[in-house]
Amino acid sequence: MTAATAISGKHALVTGGGSGVGRAIALALAGAGVNVTICGRREAGLAKVTSESDRIHGIAADVTDEAAMASLYETAEKARGAFDIVVANAGKAGSSPAHKTALADWQETLDVNLTGAFLTVKPALAGMAARKSGRIVFIASTAGLKGYAYVAPYVAAKHGVVGLMRALAAETAKSGVTVNAVCPGFVETDMLEESIQRIVEKTGRSADEARASLASTNPQGRFIQPQEVAAAVLWLCGDAAASITGQAISISGGETW
Numbered sequence: 001m002t003a004a005t006a007i008s009g010k011h012a013l014v015t016g017g018g019s020g021v022g023r024a025i026a027l028a029l030a031g032a033g034v035n036v037t038i039c040g041r042r043e044a045g046l047a048k049v050t051s052e053s054d055r056i057h058g059i060a061a062d063v064t065d066e067a068a069m070a071s072l073y074e075t076a077e078k079a080r081g082a083f084d085i086v087v088a089n090a091g092k093a094g095s096s097p098a099h100k101t102a103l104a105d106w107q108e109t110l111d112v113n114l115t116g117a118f119l120t121v122k123p124a125l126a127g128m129a130a131r132k133s134g135r136i137v138f139i140a141s142t143a144g145l146k147g148y149a150y151v152a153p154y155v156a157a158k159h160g161v162v163g164l165m166r167a168l169a170a171e172t173a174k175s176g177v178t179v180n181a182v183c184p185g186f187v188e189t190d191m192l193e194e195s196i197q198r199i200v201e202k203t204g205r206s207a208d209e210a211r212a213s214l215a216s217t218n219p220q221g222r223f224i225q226p227q228e229v230a231a232a233v234l235w236l237c238g239d240a241a242a243s244i245t246g247q248a249i250s251i252s253g254g255e256t257w
Ligand SMILES: NC(=O)c1ccc[n+]([C@@H]2O[C@H](COP(=O)([O-])OP(=O)(O)OC[C@H]3O[C@@H](n4cnc5c(N)ncnc54)[C@H](OP(=O)(O)O)[C@@H]3O)[C@@H](O)[C@H]2O)c1
Pocket: 015, 016, 017, 018, 019, 020, 021, 022, 039, 040, 041, 042, 043, 045, 061, 062, 063, 064, 089, 090, 091, 092, 093, 112, 116, 139, 140, 141, 142, 183, 184, 185, 186, 187, 188, 189, 190, 191, 192
């Protein structure tokens, strides 16, 4: 049995599924026969992705809002069954030197990337443990494994996500549930384009120079593609990865390990 047939018919939640990495994960899961619920705050992004596959369904929800996530679970699970797979992908990044970072920016970055990840998976935990099966995957970052300058809240939040993943893996190890994180380096998405624009605005470098400088952090000298992250998530969701839990898997061309 292939990984694809093993997960066919299951139900997955992918937060931030209306763009970038989340869209690629939703399409990969749908391609393997999984029914996928995606969420994000912007209806337009969700609608674009749901139009790409009959198996993908959108619900607008903010991952930092516990009541909105509870309501998403209620609606989606009523329609398509309990979530077998939860992918906490929604995230945001800003940049500024730490001493110039406003408390509001610090708080918002932690809210979306870390608290949002917790609120995304929390409602799934008891049911997965009771059914003795489930897959939880956090989309962290190489920023969850090493430090980068000028993104202190993001680095702190993503290290927190890796810690959350390890705690949940320990807590669920005997239950048949696996909990892992994937840690991409720079991925070619809107988030990367925004980082390039910020470098251009703040340093006066050209977009090409900024692009080359970010790509050079990857020893392979290139950006990761969203589909490469999705392929790792798909594997983690299959039966072949049943013994993989508590891992932070670097998808970075060898930048971290
Ligand atoms: N691109 C990279 O270089 C890179 C590298 C490593 C890790 N990552 C991680 O990969 C994940 C996906 O990022 P991406 O590169 O695909 O960027 P992206 O295209 O900007 O996607 C971010 C997604 O998160 C959603 N989102 C943001 N805040 C949200 C909130 N409060 N509630 C619900 N959804 C929210 C956004 O949708 P709405 O705006 O509609 O809410 C959007 O769909 C993030 O966790 C990011 O940290 C990215």
